[in-house]
Amino acid sequence: MASLLAAVVAYSGGAQAEMKIGFVDTAKLMEAAPQVKAANSKIEAEFGPREKELVALQREIQKLEDQLSRDGTVMSESERSKLERQILGKRRDLKRAQEEFRDDLNIRRNEVLTKLQKDMYDAVVAFAKEQNFDLILSQGVVYSSDRVDITDSIAAKLKGN
Numbered sequence: 001m002a003s004l005l006a007a008v009v010a011y012s013g014g015a016q017a018e019m020k021i022g023f024v025d026t027a028k029l030m031e032a033a034p035q036v037k038a039a040n041s042k043i044e045a046e047f048g049p050r051e052k053e054l055v056a057l058q059r060e061i062q063k064l065e066d067q068l069s070r071d072g073t074v075m076s077e078s079e080r081s082k083l084e085r086q087i088l089g090k091r092r093d094l095k096r097a098q099e100e101f102r103d104d105l106n107i108r109r110n111e112v113l114t115k116l117q118k119d120m121y122d123a124v125v126a127f128a129k130e131q132n133f134d135l136i137l138s139q140g141v142v143y144s145s146d147r148v149d150i151t152d153s154i155a156a157k158l159k160g161n
């Protein structure tokens with residue numbers, strides 16, 4: 001931060017030029033951007049069917065466990081053993097499917113987040129060039145006045161895309 005301050009002082013001290021500085025609240029921008037909502041909807045549509053399959057498998061396991069606890073005492077040893085193996089196998093299948101689902105979902109979310117961050121960066125840079133900003137700050141800013149906060153302008157630009 002000290003080097004940034006030194007650069008600003010050096011830039012403004014030599015030429016007495018007015019420097020145009022802006023601030024972007026990236027967290028607020030992520031909440032406001034319609035691209036984020038669209039990406040979330042797309043991910044939900046993509047992973048919704050798999051999630052329903054996992055829920056159905058959980059219900060199936062629960063029914064088998066209920067059957068075992070209800071009828072286990074009157075079942076033959078082989079029937080009981082067969083049902084226990086079936087439950088164990090389905091639990092393993094569920095665990096593996098949940099891990100694959102979680103991994104695939106995280107990979108997809110990271111891909112989408114990377115693209116969204118690049119799109120927002122490009123929008124900020126384009127806006128800064130259009131509006132002749134000299135410096136745009138983001139994370140690590142302790143305070144910014146409404147005069148330099150351009151977050152809403154960038155969000156409006158993203159809504160226009």
